[in-house]
Amino acid sequence: MKLTLKIWRQENANDKGKMVTYPIDGIEGDMSFLEMLDVLNEELINKGEDPVEFDHDCREGICGACSLQINGEPHGPDRLVTTCQLHMRSFNDGDTIVIEPFRAKAFPVVKDLIVDRGAFDRIQQAGGYVSVNTSGNTIDANSIPVNKHDADESFNAATCIGCGACVAACKNASAMLFTSAKVSQYALLPQGKIEATERVQNMVRQMDLEGFGNCSNTGACEIECPKGISLENIARMNREYMSATSKG
Amino acid sequence: MGGLIKSSVAKKFAMALSGLFLVLFLGQHFTINFSSVISPDTFNEWSHFMGTNILVQAVLQPVLIFGVVFHFVMGIVLEIHNRKARAINYVSYKGNRNSSWMSRNMIYSGLVVLAFLGLHFYDFWVPELVHKYIEGHPEDAGRYYGELVEKFQDPIRVILYVVSFIFLMLHLLHGFSSSFQSVGWNNKYAKGLRGFTVAYAIIIPLGFIFIALYHYINNL
Structure with missing residues (x-):
């Protein structure tokens, strides 16, 4: 060829x-x-x-x-x-x-073709984690029942590999799909509930600080995502954010 | 609170709420206008009510004006921010492979609708204010139908209205359903709602086009 x-x-x-x-x-x-x-x-x-x-x-x-x-x-x-x-x-x-x-x-x-995607790391660092008891009395995660639908949705969100295709595809260079996937994977699980309020606020704040654009709901990110991350995650993040903000 | 105002999510939330409010208003406006096709007396009666009711004039009208101004100012603010988020454009960018034309060009369809609003206010709202508050005419409940019909005798104006309503349709085809996503409603039930939003986005502007053409053709 x-x-x-x-x-x-x-x-x-x-x-x-x-x-x-x-x-x-x-x-x-x-x-x-x-x-x-x-x-x-x-x-x-x-x-x-x-x-x-x-x-x-x-x-x-x-x-x-x-x-x-x-x-x-x-x-x-x-x-x-x-x-x-x-x-x-x-x-x-x-x-x-x-x-x-x-x-x-x-x-x-x-x-050349290499870009610095450190902005994604900083968004992740702002809230993409859960606190666990490391005193020796750590409870096995499998002992906490999780609804099958929530577990599946969380897993799907967690398949985001953070490649940045969503940002690249979006006409506004928005990082909402990435951020929402990282918010969703914890928001759906009992282990993620404890820091839910701070997590979504901190991750959205960091996303805005990095200079990404706003979401226009064109859906380009979902189509181009190599892992098929759904726009439903963005809607969930929006709900989580407004709910967290109303709590203060 | 300052963080909330600056937040991209909150801005989109506010944009969506103002859009949903305007969509609601559009339905009400269409219902009254469509009555002009069925019964001039009903149109006069409803227009008289809207033009003289204290709640409509003192509360709903200012809220509506605020909603319109907020929606287009926020739309422009978001567009400027979005353009800054990609300082260097792609040499090759195939947006049509992953998104609809309407979703990528909301700013342009919105600006056409904004320009139309200028014409619409010049045609109806400004003369109404002059009639009532500057010239101080006594209220005539039977004048509204005649004023409406008179405006649609000019073919250029009719064409401008038709073109504007086509752009309104394009704007609503993405904007109406998109607003539900922005307020966080995207689940299995939202898919049914999307069908309704598409139908609404097509039927209401087509209805407005029908009204303009009806009065033009009816009085040739």
Whole structure:
């Protein structure tokens, strides 16, 4: 497969950056998208040029490290997959593929296609935890009955890998889907009730401080999320937030 | 309290509540206007009530004006903030692959509706204030139908109204159902409600278009 790649190149956070075109040949349909970039980078290194920097880690869709806006969509054209799970058979011979970093004021570009998603870590640190008794009398979590529906909903919310596709897809660069998933996974469980009031307030406050946009309920985040995190989480977060605020 | 006012969730909550209030008002406005097609006397009677009832004039009207102003000011504030959240735009962005045109362009449909409100106030509200409070005419309960029909004799005005109501439809198609999501109502029951919001978003603006065309064609 012969392709034309248009890739965002940016030396560092202060560089203006620009799109650079790279022709590439010999790409197989069974290659993953990241393997295709590996091939490109080998060619660049052999020519003495700087390889294209991009985030990746597990390469099996569970770590949330890979990102990339591919032809105008986070993680590319396929649904419910991360960039590392995207295969080149999703493209055709002769295609031009535009590859950009996730764009958001809260996700500054570090280099080329790598962005700093530390804002997500800080939102998580603001309330994405539960306090447990570590004195030696810790109660086994399995001894606390949890409604099956709530357990399932909580688990679904917890499958968010924090990749940032929701922010990248949203026309407002909003992080509501991520934040709401992290709020929901605790809000639905008895262990999460104790800090529920502070949690949602602190996480929303941190989300706003990071400079993310507001949710317009376009639903783009849900469609592009590689884990299918539901918009119902945002509605739940809104309820939790207004309820917590009314309590003071 | 300061934190609540600055909060993105609270702003969207307030935006949704003001939108739901305006949707409610729209239904009431449509009901009265539609009576003009069925019975001029009923239209006159209801308009007279709305124009003279102290509760409507002193309480509901100021609340309505506040609701309208709040909704468009907050809409613009949110839009400015949202644009700042993505300082550099994508070279390639395929919003149509994951969201509706209406949901991505609420600011534009909203601005058209806002411009229409300017025309609508110029047509009906300002003359009403002049008639009652500046020229000080005695109340004539039978004048409303004639004033309405007179406005729809100008084809340019009719076209402007029709185009505006199409944009109102586009605005409501996303805004009405979206407001329930913003106030935290998205569950298995909300899916049925979505059908109602879509029907409402189509029927009410089409009804307003019908009323404008009816009075224009009826008096050719």
